[in-house]
Amino acid sequence: xxxxxxxxxxxxxxxxxxxxxxxxxxxxxxxxxxxxxxxxxxxxxxxxxxxxxxxxxxxxxxxxxxxxxxxxxxxxxxxxxxxxxxxxxxxxxxxxxxxxxxxxxxxxxxxxxxxxxxxxxxxxxxxxxxxxxxxxxxxxxxxxxxxxxxxxxxxxxxxxxxxxxxxxxxxxxxxxxxxxxxxxxxxxxxxxxxxxxxxxxxxxxxxxxxxxxxxxxxxxxxxxxxxxxxxxxxxxxxxxxxxxxxxxxxxxxxxxxxxxxxxxxxxxxxxxxxxxxxxxxxxxxxxxxxxxxxxxxxxxxxxxxxxxxxxxxxxxxxxxxxxxxxxxxxxxxxxxxxxxxxxxxxxxxxxxxxxxxx
Amino acid sequence: xxxxxxxxxxxxxxxxxxxxxxxxxxxxxxxxxxxxxxxxxxxxxxxxxxxxxxxxxxxxxxxxxxxxxxxxxxxxxxxxxxxxxxxxxxxxxxxxxxxxxxxxxxxxxxxxxxxxxxxxxxxxxxxxxxxxxxxxxxxxxxxxxxxxxxxxxxxxxxxxxxxxxxxxxxxxxxxxxxxxxxxxxxxxxxxxxxxxxxxxxxxxxxxxxxxxxxxxxxxxxxxxxxxxxxxxxxxxxxxxxxxxxxxxxxxxxxxxxxxxxxxxxxxxxxxxxxxxxxxxxxxxxxxxxxxxxxxxxxxxxxxxxxxxxxxxxxxxxxxxxxxxxxxxxxxxxxxxxxxxxxxxxxxxxxxxxxxxxx
Numbered sequence: 001x002x003x004x005x006x007x008x009x010x011x012x013x014x015x016x017x018x019x020x021x022x023x024x025x026x027x028x029x030x031x032x033x034x035x036x037x038x039x040x041x042x043x044x045x046x047x048x049x050x051x052x053x054x055x056x057x058x059x060x061x062x063x064x065x066x067x068x069x070x071x072x073x074x075x076x077x078x079x080x081x082x083x084x085x086x087x088x089x090x091x092x093x094x095x096x097x098x099x100x101x102x103x104x105x106x107x108x109x110x111x112x113x114x115x116x117x118x119x120x121x122x123x124x125x126x127x128x129x130x131x132x133x134x135x136x137x138x139x140x141x142x143x144x145x146x147x148x149x150x151x152x153x154x155x156x157x158x159x160x161x162x163x164x165x166x167x168x169x170x171x172x173x174x175x176x177x178x179x180x181x182x183x184x185x186x187x188x189x190x191x192x193x194x195x196x197x198x199x200x201x202x203x204x205x206x207x208x209x210x211x212x213x214x215x216x217x218x219x220x221x222x223x224x225x226x227x228x229x230x231x232x233x234x235x236x237x238x239x240x241x242x243x244x245x246x247x248x249x250x251x252x253x254x255x256x257x258x259x260x261x262x263x264x265x266x267x268x269x270x271x272x273x274x275x276x277x278x279x280x281x282x283x284x285x286x287x288x289x290x291x292x293x294x295x296x297x298x299x300x301x302x303x304x305x306x307x308x309x310x311x312x313x314x315x316x317x318x319x320x321x322x323x324x325x326x327x328x329x330x331x332x333x334x335x336x337x338x339x340x341x342x343x344x345x346x347x348x349x350x351x352x353x354x355x356x357x358x
Numbered sequence: 359x360x361x362x363x364x365x366x367x368x369x370x371x372x373x374x375x376x377x378x379x380x381x382x383x384x385x386x387x388x389x390x391x392x393x394x395x396x397x398x399x400x401x402x403x404x405x406x407x408x409x410x411x412x413x414x415x416x417x418x419x420x421x422x423x424x425x426x427x428x429x430x431x432x433x434x435x436x437x438x439x440x441x442x443x444x445x446x447x448x449x450x451x452x453x454x455x456x457x458x459x460x461x462x463x464x465x466x467x468x469x470x471x472x473x474x475x476x477x478x479x480x481x482x483x484x485x486x487x488x489x490x491x492x493x494x495x496x497x498x499x500x501x502x503x504x505x506x507x508x509x510x511x512x513x514x515x516x517x518x519x520x521x522x523x524x525x526x527x528x529x530x531x532x533x534x535x536x537x538x539x540x541x542x543x544x545x546x547x548x549x550x551x552x553x554x555x556x557x558x559x560x561x562x563x564x565x566x567x568x569x570x571x572x573x574x575x576x577x578x579x580x581x582x583x584x585x586x587x588x589x590x591x592x593x594x595x596x597x598x599x600x601x602x603x604x605x606x607x608x609x610x611x612x613x614x615x616x617x618x619x620x621x622x623x624x625x626x627x628x629x630x631x632x633x634x635x636x637x638x639x640x641x642x643x644x645x646x647x648x649x650x651x652x653x654x655x656x657x658x659x660x661x662x663x664x665x666x667x668x669x670x671x672x673x674x675x676x677x678x679x680x681x682x683x684x685x686x687x688x689x690x691x692x693x694x695x696x697x698x699x700x701x702x703x704x705x706x707x708x709x710x711x712x713x714x715x716x
Contacts, residue, residue, distance in 0.1 A: 200558030203579030203688035221561030230588035
């Protein structure tokens with residue numbers, strides 16, 4: 001018999017607030033989720049070790065409940081100067097539109113620097129006694145996993161296929177977040193798959209559950225008590241929700257991003273690698289459409305992500321969402337402007353109506 | 359309060375066997391589903407009126423229970439001689455491999471002929487007292503809908519977006535099958551959408567349920583009692599399952615097709631228009647891979663479907679599944695070689711374990 005996710009995490013409800021990186025997971029968002037009985041997550045992917053330490057300490061002052069930190073496992077990348085110059089040439093049209101300086105040459109992020117930062121983030125998680133650490137974009141090394149386990153930190157991996165879920169279980173993860181094609185933001189795939197690794201949650205969860213023996217959390221397209229209960233029926237032990245928390249009042253997402261989601265029409269999201277070099281789902285806008293033809297040729301993550309930073313920033317400061325990454329899942333239309341408390345209560349109330357009991 | 363799908367259909371369980379066209383839905387498949395308490399469906403898309411009449415009469419002799427017929431709503435198509443010649447040139451490489459005659463010119467199907475056949479199929483449904491008629495690829499005309507309604511035939515449409523579901527409700531459909539991106543076989547989309555109309559069931563069902571006031575049936579990625587119960591939690595009144603019935607002993611699918619599904623690995627399906635000119639999900643094979651680069655330029659359905667008929671047929675008769683359309687949903691890995699009775703019983707038993715009651 002599988003241990004329950006709520007027992008493993010020591011939370012009341014198996015509802016995880018997705019660790020959205022880039023400033024979305026404010027201390028208030030994380031603590032409101034934790035105080036509401038769910039699992040709040042700090043999306044630390046782009047944070048410096050100092051920023052991370054500071055936020056962990058803030059969260060700990062505001063809640064006695066467990067919470068987690070999500071880290072990006074750095075992937076090696078091979079990007080030539082020519083690729084960067086070609087990408088910049090394409091990107092300069094947006095810089096012209098936004099009246100920001102053109103770029104002719106850009107320093108490439110250094111993999112060793114990124115990896116050292118990752119190791120320092122791991123140190124912070126350990127030193128600050130964070131009870132749960134999740135990973136996106138791959139499997140950490142045995143050394144990293146062993147160090148975290150020696151400190152009794154629960155480990156959670158992210159998979160988009162059965163193959164990835166099995167790899168994560170073998171590596172020693174305690175729990176797996178399984179991300180369906182519906183999910184907003186970056187795709188968590190990290191192993192070569194037979195095709196696009198774009199399986200819907202309805203099909204993916206039972207396939208994973210039948211092939212691993214650790215608890216599975218469903219992510220992608222879940223917005224309310226119906227999606228929560230459906231996930232449990234499929235064999236997941238809980239859910240991870242991004243878009244639904246992103247539009248909450250406590251989230252730190254840019255207001256233009258929240259507004260774009262709250263006004264979204266159905267089927268308005270697409271999967272693109274134009275912003276970061278990794279495939280991610282967001283609301284289609286001018287930037288994505290204009291980059292569409294070239295997106296297969298763009299530099300890999302995180303190089304493309306660095307290259308587009310000035311454009312995304314200018315888009316935000318100039319009030320132009322057409323140049324921002326408006327990450328959102330396939331049911332953005334169901335997002336609401338509400339407090340975390342209201343969202344959590346409505347999920348649980350609806351789930352109870354469908355037979356849920358803690 | 360919505361009327362229950364089981365009451366509307368007058369069946370015991372809200373499980374619809376998907377109306378797979380092309381010989382899959384044998385009389386035995388349909389009657390076993392009907393006798394097992396589900397709704398069997400004759401996939402009549404490619405049948406002549408006489409073939410359809412004959413099968414309806416056979417089914418009626420073997421079950422007193424309700425069953426349905428599915429028809430393709432003919433869509434107008436605009437295909438030039440040049441497009442057909444270009445497609446044939448590409449297809450001749452496969453004809454060479456299969457040692458069948460090359461084609462240099464092909465007669466184009468005539469839309470008026472196809473439409474007249476459709477009207478004759480409707481007449482057969484009426485004259486043979488079929489209680490339920492479903493449609494794929496669009497909304498029938500008001501005249502057709504009115505005629506069927508005058509004979510108290512229940513009407514079921516197929517939608518892939520909220521917009522299509524609303525159009526079907528407005529046109530007078532009694533029930534809507536909502537097809538997620540996970541589904542095998544042809545995509546049922548018929549209205550221009552914001553993007554690809556490839557929404558996963560987890561995200562699509564709640565969005566549709568919140569926007570129509572007739573019962574919704576979930577289709578795509580559902581293989582067992584878990585998917586069945588998950589669909590009910592999402593707000594659907596029942597499920598339509600294709601792949602799970604296709605590999606049943608009673609199905610008329612080619613044995614090579616069944617074997618391909620039973621041996622499928624995860625994430626082995628892709629959406630292609632290379633076989634028919636309409637997007638459809640199937641197991642990736644040599645034909646699909648070779649046609650990938652050109653598939654946007656191929657003639658529209660049903661022209662491309664006629665063009666590839668000799669290739670698919672030769673693939674089947676020569677035991678070469680690499681040249682057949684191996685339609686399957688995203689969880690082909692969960693398909694089993696079993697009887698319809700075993701499949702139905704296991705779905706219901708698993709669903710009861712999850713709280714289902716009739």
